[in-house]
Amino acid sequence: MTALSIIQDAVLHEANVFIFSLLAPVAVLVVYLLRNELIRYQSRIKHLPGPTGWPIVGNLFQKRNQVPAETYRQWAAKYGPVFQIQLGNTTAVVVNSVEAAKKLFIGERHAWNSRPTFYVFHKKVSKTVTSIGTSPWDDSCKRRRKLAAGALNRPRVESYSPILNLESREFLRDIYLASEGIEGAIDFRSPVRHFALNLSLTLNYGTRVSSVKSLSEDPLLAEIIYVESEISKLRDTSKNYTNYIPLLRYWEPVAGFFRLTANPKDHAGSIGRRRLEYNDVLLNRLKDEVERGVDRPCIQGAVLRDPESATLTREELISVSLSMMAGADSNQPTMAWAILLLAHRQDIQEKAYNAIKDASILDLPSESYASSKVEYIDALTKEISRFFVVLKLALPKATYSDATWGQATIPANTLVFLNSWACTRDTTAFREPDVFAPERWLPDAPDAAAHQYAFGIGGRMCVASLLAHKALYTVFLHLIAKFQILPADGETAEAIDPLAGLKGFTFVGTPRGFRARFVPRDGEKLKAWLDSPK
Numbered sequence: 278m279t280a281l282s283i284i285q286d287a288v289l290h291e292a293n294v295f296i297f298s299l300l301a302p303v304a305v306l307v308v309y310l311l312r313n314e315l316i317r318y319q320s321r322i323k324h325l326p327g328p329t330g331w332p333i334v335g336n337l338f339q340k341r342n343q344v345p346a347e348t349y350r351q352w353a354a355k356y357g358p359v360f361q362i363q364l365g366n367t368t369a370v371v372v373n374s375v376e377a378a379k380k381l382f383i384g385e386r387h388a389w390n391s392r393p394t395f396y397v398f399h400k401k402v403s404k405t406v407t408s409i410g411t412s413p414w415d416d417s418c419k420r421r422r423k424l425a426a427g428a429l430n431r432p433r434v435e436s437y438s439p440i441l442n443l444e445s446r447e448f449l450r451d452i453y454l455a456s457e458g459i460e461g462a463i464d465f466r467s468p469v470r471h472f473a474l475n476l477s478l479t480l481n482y483g484t485r486v487s488s489v490k491s492l493s494e495d496p497l498l499a500e501i502i503y504v505e506s507e508i509s510k511l512r513d514t515s516k517n518y519t520n521y522i523p524l525l526r527y528w529e530p531v532a533g534f535f536r537l538t539a540n541p542k543d544h545a546g547s548i549g550r551r552r553l554e555y556n557d558v559l560l561n562r563l564k565d566e567v568e569r570g571v572d573r574p575c576i577q578g579a580v581l582r583d584p585e586s587a588t589l590t591r592e593e594l595i596s597v598s599l600s601m602m603a604g605a606d607s608n609q610p611t612m613a614w615a616i617l618l619l620a621h622r623q624d625i626q627e628k629a630y631n632a633i634k635d636a637s638i639l640d641l642p643s644e645s646y647a648s649s650k651v652e653y654i655d656a657l658t659k660e661i662s663r664f665f666v667v668l669k670l671a672l673p674k675a676t677y678s679d680a681t682w683g684q685a686t687i688p689a690n691t692l693v694f695l696n697s698w699a700c701t702r703d704t705t706a707f708r709e710p711d712v713f714a715p716e717r718w719l720p721d722a723p724d725a726a727a728h729q730y731a732f733g734i735g736g737r738m739c740v741a742s743l744l745a746h747k748a749l750y751t752v753f754l755h756l757i758a759k760f761q762i763l764p765a766d767g768e769t770a771e772a773i774d775p776l777a778g779l780k781g782f783t784f785v786g787t788p789r790g791f792r793a794r795f796v797p798r799d800g801e802k803l804k805a806w807l808d809s810p811k
């Protein structure tokens with residue numbers, strides 16, 4: 278063998294190694310993807326229609342220019358009220374009509390009563406403790422839900438009236454102070470956040486935040502706001518693609534190593550831990566107050582005093598706390614939509630104000646507002662929740678056992694979306710559903726007995742729907758009684774379009790608009806009333 282041929286062999290060998298090291302990962306990837314497509318194909322539910330999606334991602338990125346709930350509503354016209362989609366590797370069933378929702382979630386409640394587990398939320402954020410709304414159905418979930426429901430039943434909600442009145446007045450004070458000396462519109466997000474957070478804190482732990490300022494200055498509160506907003510992002514089922522595309526899970530450590538991601542390492546895990554820590558601080562504070570008999574009436578206090586709570590583990594008690602705090606997430610956008618709606622619809626605002634006047638509410642002290650019943654304000658509150666339905670796909674549900682729809686058998690633990698948005702637009706339940714009409718909810722009106730869908734339906738419906746409705750009623754009553762609300766300069770009616778007015782396509786539907794002008798109806802007298810609300 279000559280020296281030349283030895284060199285040639287060596288070069289050839291190096292070239293082969295080089296080509297192989299390039300081709301091998303590509304071949305592995307191709308095999309992985311082919312196998313993955315087979316798995317995706319096999320996981321489709323037989324005899325259930327649904328759109329075909331793209332390879333790897335399925336229906337995840339179809340129609341990216343609108344919220345998924347609206348896409349599903351449109352697809353229902355083609356595939357029927359109940360159809361399947363594929364979000365990456367996850368097969369999901371979407372329920373889009375009032376008739377189907379009632380049949381499945383009420384008629385066959387047992388089979389449709391669970392919640393799914395997600396990779397991001399359950400394996401990273403909440404490994405040890407999950408809130409009620411993110412817990413699959415089992416004995417523990419049943420106990421926690423029963424306890425929470427007991428603390429939120431009608432008599433208990435009635436007993437929270439003084440809290441609702443106080444927080445509504447404080448909301449007005451925040452608006453008044455923010456508007457002082459300002460001619461035009463103000464940013465109403467901080468007062469809304471203050472209201473929602475105070476409501477959650479007072480109702481849950483009997484503690485509250487004294488001023489908007491302390492939202493940013495008090496370290497514990499700043500922590501709660503930050504952690505809860507991150508939790509909301511990590512829970513978002515329309516994002517967090519790692520939930521659906523397992524391949525992305527291999528990418529995460531690589532991205533972390535090369536610092537290609539904005540979030541610090543183990544961000545999700547650390548947010549989960551921080552959530553438990555702040556809840557622990559609040560719960561321990563309350564336990565101490567309960568033992569000393571100086572606690573204020575609150576949900577966690579009621580839970581702690583309930584003999585059944587002794588049967589709950591520490592994790593279960595924390596789970597109930599987490600569930601209560603999560604409610605603030607839905608209150609805020611509902612209030613924001615309401616303010617914008619009132620600003621742009623002076624006709625409705627005037628009707629609401631006249632109804633308040635006719636019910637002689639203006640002569641009553643603020644303390645009696647929450648217990649009052651002004652039918653038009655009650656109807657307005659229901660219509661705001663229906664029309665803007667902030668959780669358009671409710672909270673993700675799952676089948677508890679095998680379930681059926683027509684010829685199809687839907688296996689246990691299948692992800693299910695209740696398309697509340699589509700149900701609120703279902704003409705079999707609502708006349709002219711795209712029209713904002715509080716009148717539909719007035720006693721004896723044709724839609725008065727319709728189910729509202731803003732709080733979901735069935736065995737996993739919002740446990741706090743009575744409370745949330747009453748809180749919104751009380752704050753709207755105070756707001757309309759004391760302020761005239763006008764739109765921000767240059768803002769068009771698009772701001773109150775439930776789809777076009779959305780800020781992004783996140784799971785919790787928040788409006789893009791956040792400014793309005795608030796004019797006290799009684800001028801300077803409002804200040805005196807706020808200090809002495811008789």
Ligand code: HEM
Nearest residue numbers: 410600601604607608671672732733734737738739741745
């Ligand atoms: C405007 C305010 C609110 C809206 C629109 C809302 C809406 C919802 C919806 C749509 C669900 C899922 C229902 C389903 O799957 O069928 C839900 C569940 C839940 N909500 Fe609310 N909610 C609000 C306020 C609250 C508040 C203030 C609390 C706590 C004090 C709360 C506690 C819960 C809990 C614990 C669940 C889980 C129930 C379960 O999985 O069994 N919500 N809520």
